[in-house]
Amino acid sequence: MTKVKVGVAGYGTIGQRLADGVALQEDMELVGIADLVPSLSIRALRENDMIGANNVKYDLYLVDGADPAAFEKYDIPVAGSFEDLCQKVDIMLDSSPGGVGAKNKLIYEKLGVKAVFQGGEANSVADVFFHGYANYEKGVGKDYLKLTSCNTTGLIRAVDCLDRLIPVEKVAITIIRRVADPGDYHRGLTNALQMDKAPSHQALDLMTIMPHIDATGILVHTPVTHGHIITVLVTPKEGKITKELAIEAFRKHPRIRTVTIDEGFKGNASLFKYARDLGNRRGDMYEIAIWEDSVVESGNDIMFAINIPQESVTIPETMDAVRAAMKMQLTCEEGTAETNKYLKIGRFK
Ligand SMILES: NC(=O)c1ccc[n+]([C@@H]2O[C@H](COP(=O)([O-])OP(=O)(O)OC[C@H]3O[C@@H](n4cnc5c(N)ncnc54)[C@H](O)[C@@H]3O)[C@@H](O)[C@H]2O)c1
Structure with a gap:
């Protein structure tokens, strides 16, 4: 070869x-x-x-x-x-x-x-x-x-997964963004949340790659280093994306790991520790994680939260x-x- x-x-x-x-x-x-x-x-x-x-x-x-x-x-x-x-x-x-x-x-x-x-x-x-x-x-x-970018990569994985199931019309996101990578000092020692002007670039980027979807969103920087969390609200063009359908599709996607709070995945730090316990180099995880117990229906829309391991x-x-x-x-x-x-x-x- x-x-x-x-x-x-x-x-x-x-x-x-x-x-x-x-x-x-x-x-x-x-x-x-x-x-x-x-x-x-x-x-x-x-x-x-x-x-x-x-x-x-x-x-x-x-x-x-x-x-x-x-x-x-x-x-x-x-x-x-x-x-x-x-x-x-x-x-x-x-x-x-x-x-x-x-x-x-x-x-x-x-x-x-x-x-x-x-x-x-x-x-x-x-x-x-x-x-x-x-x-x-x-x-x-x-x-x-x-x-x-890291957030957009993970976000598009999840939205594309649902879009293949039922065509998506609209997406609205909130990004809780880790402020720096582990080991970085250039952001100082902080204890504050910081707002970005809306719409976030990740929503605009999603529309560049998936122009058939209308997307918008807000980003909040947080003083943590192990992963971003994005909440995503998805509106289908027609019909309804049920919780069961969404979870089934996420479970089948190779680059999405579905987890639950009850298992012990309480947040970004649990996923980082789990990757280290797996013996992954540098504690990396290639998959995004979706909390099954975060998936909720709102009318015909579906909402869920994903974890983005930004370094990998x-x-x-x-x-x-x-x-x-x-x-x-x-x-x-x-x-x-x-x-x-x-x-x-x-x-x-
Ligand atoms: N850090 C993240 O979480 C993350 C996630 C996704 C995408 N990105 C993107 O990846 C890119 C790199 O980010 P990073 O976080 O790895 O940065 P980094 O600062 O950790 O690494 C950049 C490296 O490039 C080297 N460098 C400096 N000048 C260079 C030159 N002229 N040619 C080649 N190398 C040079 C630096 O010495 C450093 O080792 C950026 O576009 C960033 O936006 C970063």
Whole structure:
């Protein structure tokens, strides 16, 4: 099997996990990772002899502006420059800080390399704003794809799942958003909730990818780091989405884990702890969780709450994006099934 050659730009919260995701895909090869500074994530990789997931060696390349002496100081081996990496790959996964991807794109264009960007980039960076389930086919063969943000990725999974059951007309959401990732200090030590102006970008993004649905929503930042919670109110075009129908559809979806409060899943922290108990790398969970005991009917509408593990939720859909861009599989069903197989998604079903 000829493997698709993949590189990762930016070995931060998302980049570490993208590298692991690629290392687990048996039909892809992780050629290397690139970064600017010897961050703690890179120093931890060095301490593990540059070995990442699936026992794969992660070769490190330096982006423009990086100081080689800073890496030498920690005895971190460097395999070459960013352009060296780009020349060896079929596709780059760009998880550099928001806005930097647009600058890196100039290099991708110059070298004729495809790329998948993350949610912090402007939509204009890509040919297609992509989601593995809602619009896989639009990404097939395209050069530049942009993933939805963590909240939007999980939200679309749930809404698309119901939309396939009964066409959805309207969605209204409230996002209770974790303010930073574990280990971050840049938001300070806080004890406050902060309002965003409505409508939230996640609702607008949902409409860009699923234009047949009218969506709006409100976002509240909360001083926690382990997962966002979104409450979702879904209105069908006609008919009624009953609680039983919705739960049955959610239970069947490979990337949705249905849980209950009675089992002990009291909130975001229970899910994070459960992922650690599973032995998942870094306590990651690729699935969103839906609390079955949060699903309620309101007239013909249905309302429920989902948990979004923000650090890992976009990884499967990014693997789908590689599959679409590289024409590895031509349909959503085949592409998502391959990603799920290698990431062992749905093994708990
Ligand atoms: N953190 C999350 O929960 C989350 C979730 C979904 C999507 N995203 C998106 O993913 C992207 C990355 O976010 P993150 O949280 O992983 O950021 P991060 O700050 O954790 O990591 C960014 C990494 O990029 C490196 N970098 C800096 N300049 C670079 C350059 N010129 N080229 C390559 N790498 C460079 C940094 O040193 C750092 O290691 C953003 O678009 C963000 O919006 C983040």
